[in-house]
Amino acid sequence: MKLREVAHSRTGDKGDISNISLIVYDMEDYEMIKQQVTTEKVRDWFTEIVFGEVQRFEIPSLGALNFVMKRALGGGVTRSLSLDMHGKSLGFALLEMEIEFDKERAGNGNGRIAEKTKGNS
Template sequence: MKLRDIAHSRTGDKGNISNISLIVYDINDYVLIKDAVTAEKVQNWFGDIVSGEVVRYELPAIGALNFVMYEALGGGVTRSLALDIHGKGLSSALLDFDI
């Protein structure tokens, strides 16, 4: 099953840091994503894109995980040569993760 089957996501950015929130549709699925989507797995998933640390924050009351990914945007909006300089597509890429 893909994450997109049980969750949605939002992405933000600040400098060279990307922030992805992963929010379950049904609170009963929170434990599933909490166990399946670790910071290490997200780091590996984005392998060549994220060269810094990935930190996961848990928000069980709202059924969400928040991933802060350092050195993830090719230097940031004013430096990056990427087509998606804000990294908005990263949330969709995470939803393609198999659990």
């Protein structure tokens, strides 16, 4: 399934650094996201865009992961020729990442997936 099914994102920038916060809708999904959305996986996901270090910061009280990606914005707002100089679309791009989801949990009435699939049966 797509990461967007269990989380949303916020993005920010400073110079040539992009910052993506990934926030779960349901706190029960935080550990799953923490295990699957690793620094390495994010670096691989953005391999054609991010040319520097990727760091991950965990914020368990918010159910969030914050990724700081260096050399990600083509030099920054004043230097980049990109249509998305601030990197706002990078959060949406991350939400397209495929993750594994516990199918038992999806069927027991918890979380957004269960709610979405109830009407589709």
